[in-house]
Amino acid sequence: MIEVTDVSKKYGATTALEGVTFSAPSGAVTGFLGPNGAGKTTTLRILLGLASPDTGTALIDGRRYADLPAPRRVVGAVIDSMGFDPGRTGRDHLRVVARAAGIARKRVDEVLDFVDLTGAADRAAGGYSQGMRQRLSLASALLGDPQVLLLDEPANGLDPAGMAWLRSLLSDWAAQGRTVLFSSHVLTEVEFVADRIVIIDRGRVVREGSAQDLYGSDRAVVVRSENCDGIERLATGKGWTVRRDGSDRLVIRGATSAAVGAAVAGSGIALTELSSETSTRSLEDLFLDLTTTEAHA
Amino acid sequence: MIDLFAAEILKLRTTRTMGWLLLAMVAITGLAVTGAVVLASNANLDLESDHGIRTVLHVSASGALFVLVLGAIISAGEYRHRTATDSFLTTPRRWRVVAAKLGTATGVGVVFGILAAGSAVALAAHLYSIKGYTFPLSSSEAWQILGGAALYAALLGALGAATGSLVRNQVAVIVGWLVWLLLAENIIVGLVPDIGRWLPGAAGRGLVMDPNGDFLAQPVAAVVLASYAIAIAILAIVVERRRDA
Numbered sequence: 334m335i336e337v338t339d340v341s342k343k344y345g346a347t348t349a350l351e352g353v354t355f356s357a358p359s360g361a362v363t364g365f366l367g368p369n370g371a372g373k374t375t376t377l378r379i380l381l382g383l384a385s386p387d388t389g390t391a392l393i394d395g396r397r398y399a400d401l402p403a404p405r406r407v408v409g410a411v412i413d414s415m416g417f418d419p420g421r422t423g424r425d426h427l428r429v430v431a432r433a434a435g436i437a438r439k440r441v442d443e444v445l446d447f448v449d450l451t452g453a454a455d456r457a458a459g460g461y462s463q464g465m466r467q468r469l470s471l472a473s474a475l476l477g478d479p480q481v482l483l484l485d486e487p488a489n490g491l492d493p494a495g496m497a498w499l500r501s502l503l504s505d506w507a508a509q510g511r512t513v514l515f516s517s518h519v520l521t522e523v524e525f526v527a528d529r530i531v532i533i534d535r536g537r538v539v540r541e542g543s544a545q546d547l548y549g550s551d552r553a554v555v556v557r558s559e560n561c562d563g564i565e566r567l568a569t570g571k572g573w574t575v576r577r578d579g580s581d582r583l584v585i586r587g588a589t590s591a592a593v594g595a596a597v598a599g600s601g602i603a604l605t606e607l608s609s610e611t612s613t614r615s616l617e618d619l620f621l622d623l624t625t626t627e628a629h630a
Numbered sequence: 631m632i633d634l635f636a637a638e639i640l641k642l643r644t645t646r647t648m649g650w651l652l653l654a655m656v657a658i659t660g661l662a663v664t665g666a667v668v669l670a671s672n673a674n675l676d677l678e679s680d681h682g683i684r685t686v687l688h689v690s691a692s693g694a695l696f697v698l699v700l701g702a703i704i705s706a707g708e709y710r711h712r713t714a715t716d717s718f719l720t721t722p723r724r725w726r727v728v729a730a731k732l733g734t735a736t737g738v739g740v741v742f743g744i745l746a747a748g749s750a751v752a753l754a755a756h757l758y759s760i761k762g763y764t765f766p767l768s769s770s771e772a773w774q775i776l777g778g779a780a781l782y783a784a785l786l787g788a789l790g791a792a793t794g795s796l797v798r799n800q801v802a803v804i805v806g807w808l809v810w811l812l813l814a815e816n817i818i819v820g821l822v823p824d825i826g827r828w829l830p831g832a833a834g835r836g837l838v839m840d841p842n843g844d845f846l847a848q849p850v851a852a853v854v855l856a857s858y859a860i861a862i863a864i865l866a867i868v869v870e871r872r873r874d875a
Contacts, residue, residue, distance in 0.1 A: 382722045383715060384874040399722040410719055414875075416712025418645055425644035433637035433720045473716065 334359050335380065335481065335514055340389035342375055348536055349375045353389070355531045355541050357514040359480070362507045364527030364544075365516040368624050372536045373516040374413060377485050381410055393481055405434035409474030411467075412485040419459025423450055423469050426458055427476060436476050444472040449498075463490035471502075482506055484515040488522045500526050520620050534624040553618050554585045554593045557606035567600055568593070576622055581605070584618045634721060634730035635737075638704065642738065651700050652742055655693035655783075659746045660753050662689035667757040677763045680771050684841040687772055690750030691779040691838040694786045695811070697742050699804055701735035701790020706800035714798075718875045725867045731791045732863050739787025743780030751776055771839075778837045778848055785837075785852075788859035789830065795866035819843075830858045 335357040342350040350372045357363035367373050378384040380391045382398035393401065393408055401407050417426050427441040445451045448468040453461065458469065467490050474482065482503070488496055503513050503526050517523050523530060530547055532540040540547065558564055561583050568575045573587040585593055590609050597604055610618060642648045666686045667677070675682050705728070708714035721727050751772070755765035766772065793803045811831040819826030826832055827846055835843065836851030846854060 378874070381719060383718060401722075404722060405720050408719075412715065414712055415715045418641075418707075418711040418713060420645040420647070421641075422644070425640075429637050429640050429644065430716055430720060432640050433634055433717070435633045 334394055334512060335363075335483075336390075336392045336395075337376065337380065338390050338392075340376065340379060340386045340391055342379065342384065342386050350379075350386070350536045353533070353536070353538055355538050357512055357529070357531075359512040360507055360510045361528040362503050362513040362515070362526050363529040363531060364523035365514060365531050365533065366520065366523045366620065367516075367518065367533035369518050371518075371533045371624070373518075373533060374485055376533070377410070377412055377483055377514075377516060378414075380483060381408070381412070383412075383414075403434070403477070405430075405436065405477035405479070407477070407479055408481045408483060409477060409479035410483040410485075411470040411474050411487055412483075415470055415473075417458035417461075417466070417469065420457055422455050423458050423461065423465075423472075424454040426469065427473060430473050431476055434477060440476055440478070444475045447475065448472045464492060464495055467491060467495070479511075481512040482514070484513070486517060487515050488517060488519065496522070520617050532620060532623055539623040540619070547619060553610050553622075554588060554590045555606065555608050555610055555618075556583045556585060556593060556597070556604060557581050558583070558597075558602060558604050560602045563600065563602045564597060567596055567602075571596060574622070576618075578618075578621075584610075584622065586622065631726065631730065634726060635734060638730050638734035639738075642700075642704070642734070647703060648700065648738070651696045652745065655696040655742055655746050656749050658693040658696070659690055659750050662692040663687075663750045663753050664757060665689070667754065667761065671761050677758060677761065678766055680769070681841055683766065683769055683772050684775060684839050686754055687750065687775040687779075688835070688838045688840045690747050690776060691782045691834070693746050694739075694743065694779070694783040694834075695808070697735070697739040697783045698786040698790035698807055700738060700742075701731075701787040701792075702794040702800050702803040702807075703790075704735050705731045705791045705794030706798055706803050707794070709798040710800050715875060724870045724875075728792075728795045728863065728867050728870055731795060732788055732859075735787035735791035736784045739784035740780060742787075743783030746783065747776040747779045750779070774848065775839050778839060778852075781852060782834050782837045782855070785855045785859055786834070788856075789862065792859055792862040792866050795870060796862060828854060830855055833858075 338354050340350055340353040353376055365373050375384065379386050380393065380398060398404060424441060424445065431438060431441055445454050448471055450465065450468050450472060453465060461469065487499060491499060507513050527544055529543050531538060556564060558581060561577065561581060564583055565575050568585050573585050576584045578584055590607055594607050663686065666689045670677060670682060670685050675685060677686065708717060717727050718724060758765040794800065797803050815829050815831040818829060819832050833846055833851045833854040836845035837848055837855060839848060
């Protein structure tokens, strides 16, 4: 169980996080979704005690990371700032981590097998491909057989087979009653795996809920027309939220498709399409609406 | 804490860096001792006198700089290869990480120092016999110098590790110390010797009983050099606890 409560963090004059509050319950995969620079990594670093918040608390199983008695056995983390000594083998890297954390040596062989890296384990990590590095990081996170997995952009550098493998790993982990929180800036990575989604933008959590809720609620109306400008004026006049998507597509929130259709018919503007969104499209539109409002304003 | 020391040693054993540095240290020590014996005998110095022994053996500490490099690699090297995050995740109480690195660098420094001093005395004894002298193995002066050289290596290791934790940049630490020890300090010692002798490099020369100058007595020099290492280590811990990893 992860609980982040009212966390704020400034770097000089730049506000990285402002009142960030969300939770990631055990038994579920929580996706932490946001564009690059939204504050995902900063939030994870604060959860891991690598950075300290100006205000608020970030707790794992009710404790700050620094107060966990054997943190490697509670939390497994992969974040961007982790690397390897290029002259050390993958196996030796894991042996060092295991030694420092007081974890039995045989776990090294187990996790190497688990991430399918045994064949390359005795080669220097400097020669690993991006995907192999990603799997070695993951192996390192799994060493302590932790209850909580915290992964920053774990899908980066994975090929489709690697993605499928990661997806089943995360699902299995949650199915065992453990906690998974992973960040991504790619919507499709999140929507296929996550049971819950937290959307962050410019340092604030803008939406949090189960994947089903986010697909279902707020389903927008999509309109295509040669005269988008006219419809945009019309919809804005009615108090609906409108976002342009390309030259002939509008995403309208705050109205049913029937209401939109009636309003447009009354104005005499011709439509080429009027529809409620499909769920995938809906999440993508929601994500864009929530995270790029400033760019459109 | 024992796990942390064991992990630091394992880190050193699993790359080639430590072996190369030891080799370089012993090679430089051998070169320095050979040079010192040849120069002293060319100057018709009595090699068996106390002054002769100090002239020959104080250079057995010249390779200790490689331990400073090793210390910097142990601490700042973690930032270079971005393994520091892993260390802090395993050990969130950062003073323990700094202390483990300091202890490891000091311990490895002692071992390296003893190996270098041992090869220095063996080589010196051999060169003495070639030059027609007998190396006075019973001279307490000789063992005092060699002990000082081993301790000097240990303390340079500590200084390297402490500064590495503070500065986090391996190259900056190594270049900074080289410029300080080989250049800056010599100028200061020349200008204001009363202050200069308390600086780390000059304290090191007192520790190995360098006969060429008015340096601190060996025990005082040891305390002074150790104090620098401890002070920088404490500063590193204070800073490390506050800043983001």
